[in-house]
């Protein structure tokens with residue numbers, strides 16, 4: 396995992412323009428211009444990362460950029476942060492994202508000293524729920540019609556990890 400660079404936009408566009416990848420997200424599918432703007436923001440945030448920390452996920456074998464994941468603190472400057480992640484569809488089912496999320500949780504708890512890291516997913520997005528389960532997060536409950544996504548209100552399932560649990564689990 397590494398910071399994004401401006402010249403990553405083609406690789407990001409490969410998944411951010413995919414309607415299947417963005418089905419449950421409150422953005423996308425993105426146009427080329429929108430992918431370029433997104434990557435400019437992700438790259439710029441690496442320079443002043445107080446509000447969010449975003450990482451490109453690359454393969455060890457050849458450095459191919461296959462997805463991204465972020466910790467957002469913008470709405471939660473008090474020790475909480477939200478996870479967001481997406482992966483190029485070609486690479487689904489190989490366990491890449493649970494590995495990336497475990498790395499991000501370690502970073503959040505051990506480097507940023509966060510208290511609570513949470514993720515939301517649509518109940519129909521079973522792949523995303525599995526990722527958070529496999530990464531060791533606890534399912535906390537369901538919020539009804541919590542998000543406006545793709546022109547409709549959607550329920551979300553909340554998953555979270557707490558610093559105390561995470562440290563205890565690591566022993």
Ligand SMILES: CC(C)(COP(=O)(O)OP(=O)(O)OC[C@H]1O[C@@H](n2cnc3c(N)ncnc32)[C@H](O)[C@@H]1OP(=O)(O)O)[C@@H](O)C(=O)NCCC(=O)NCCS
Nearest residue numbers: 416480481482487488489490491492493515516522523525
């Ligand atoms: C959610 C996502 C990141 C999963 O990443 P991943 O690296 O494929 O995760 P895993 O390999 O651990 O697979 C997780 C689950 O995805 C499902 N899955 C695997 N391959 C799949 C495929 N080809 N198509 C659809 N679902 C698949 C399985 O349910 C799997 O669970 P299992 O391991 O118990 O069988 C990926 O599906 C994705 O990018 N989805 C779109 C973006 C998104 O919804 N992000 C989350 C926003 S809340």
